[in-house]
Amino acid sequence: MPTKGIETIDEVTALRARLAEAEQALAAIRNGEVDALVIGGADGDYVFTLKDADRPYRLMVEQMQEGAATVANDGTVLYCNQRLADMLGLPLERVMGRGFAEVIEPSCLAVAESAVAQGGKGASRVECNLQRADGAPLPVNLAISPLPEEFAGCVCVIFTDLTSERKSQELETTRRQLAKHRDSLQSLVDERTAELESTHERLRFVERMAAIGTLSAGLGHDLANLLLPVRVRIASLLERGLSAPDHADIVAIGKATDYLQRLAAGLRLLVLDPEQGSGDSVLVGEWWGEAESILRAALPVGIMLNGTACVPEVCVGMSKSGLTQVVFNLVQNAGEAMRQRGFGRVTVSCRQGPGGITLLTVADDGPGMEREARVRCMEPFFTTKSRALSTGMGLAIVAGLVKRAGGRVELETESGAGCTFILVLPHATEGRKPGLVPELGLAPGPALGPALGPALGLVPAAQMGGTHTATVSIGDDRSRAHITAVLSGLGFGARVGPAAGQDDVVWVVDGDCDAANIAALTFLEAREHRRVVVIGDAALLWSHPRAVVLAGSPRPTAVREALQRLAGGLRSDLETKGHTS
């Protein structure tokens, strides 16, 4: 047998023996039967004590910033590091042996236990709160991993304190919220600043308009002052039998003066508060006569005003100044819409509609309105013009005034096809119409008389319709004149005389005349609906239900109010009792 072969067999045998020895040593180490290992090295043998082999790991676990624990499958904490004890605020020895349920906040226990159960099979994570000894919750992340089988279902749990993370998160959330609030505040400030600027702009516009209003009022007044002498002289000249050419010149000057006079009247109509006299009414024809010049003056050069279709006899339930301001706004808007184009026509027309309404139309052949403008044009502050030129209040004022008068505004428009505003206005009531006492057939009088009712501020609803008569037996000229005027204004056929007429329903007497008081009592008793008004003290009639005693020297306006109430009561009384005449 060759020598080389024998050496190889010996070498293999030796190696096998060493392998068996190594395997035995490893098994002994595994089984804990070895206390130390001696490993030979170049400088001698190294002795490793196996008992101390896990010490570095143990130190590492003690030093780590996370809490760590082993938990038995029955939930008992078998081992924990100092960090976990610190997190719980308990001494280390009181943590070990404690139930897992005792270290977790009750509200999180279910999820934590579920995670631990799952952790027995494979790694799992969950966020929950620890229940600290002082009662405060401590947010933690649990990282659970199973231990080897020989540890009989135990798991290893690493507790990572999330307080800083949560605080960072909260800080971040707060920072974001603050940023959001700052942004919204900034946007609010921007919005309010824009509104304020817009309000200032409108205010400046309104101030300018108020100044123009004051100027208009002054101008109207001064025009009236100057025109009166001119008109008087024109009238005087026309009576002198001038030559035909001179006469024609004077007539032409007169026409120009008339135009200026109407302009002055129109200026005043624009300045008057439309709310004043809102319950009044106006004849469209007469209104047109006064308002036309100021409406025409509101239009730019090249824009024509046509108002020939107005129905003169229609009486609408709106004050003259209110109607002027409504139509002025519409005409002015129409003119502005066509200003750039430089030509166009605005037509104001009026017709009676069905059911006691009047349709007053302001139409133009301008560019019309786009859809948005059509929908929003009646809104306050909506304007398609520059703020320096418009408050955006014009059409809102129009809508408000017409609504207050019991009417409405309709708009027909299309882009490129002009605008037509239709004011649907109520007719004036019968009681508001002029001609208060036509039934009595009194002698035709001058222009002053019949307007007294409204001019004296009388309430139309109390007017008597001119079918009842009243006598005024008052000694004082001024009082008698006023009472007579008020009674006429209220629709009574009023006369002045020492005694009441047989058919009179009202008698106004002096209280200081005993004979008149006795006669007044007889007057009252003769017919059940009669009324007596006593100016001054009158003990005899003081308590009579149909006598109105105005003691002392009542002011004319107080007398007027008393007569208004009397007329209202009398009318109601007569209607109830069927006295129609």
Place this chain on the structure above:
Amino acid sequence: MSQPLSRVLCVDDNELIGEAVELMLREQDDLEWAGWLADACEIEQETVVRRPDVILLDMNMPGRDSFEVLGSMRAKHSGVRVLIFSGYFSQDCLDRAIDAGAMGYVSKNDDPGDVLEALRRAIRWEIAISPGAASQWALPVATAASGVRKSEGR
């Protein structure tokens, strides 16, 4: 025997108005010019001298409040009718003027004929609200009928 002429005094700080009223009265058979005052400061004394039956009184004059003038005239010269003669008009003004003793309100924007008619009404002790003043405030003026009839004199 002819009726005595009724004398008209005009109180207005605008002389042109005084001249216009004087011109208006020139051709009238029943009305006589009593003169013009530029203010109402001495209206009571001037009334004694000029003996007007009716006064056209402007509302806005320097020196003296017109409502105070009305009250003073009613107290000291109750037989003199005072008509407010103004380019301004408001219901409040009319109420205050009537309460203070005015017999009516005439607008300077009225036709001269209406001003004359207002004067005649005041002279007859009738309240006179001119068409111009009335139309600025309320209803248009109707001309068909008068609401006042004087059956027997007093």
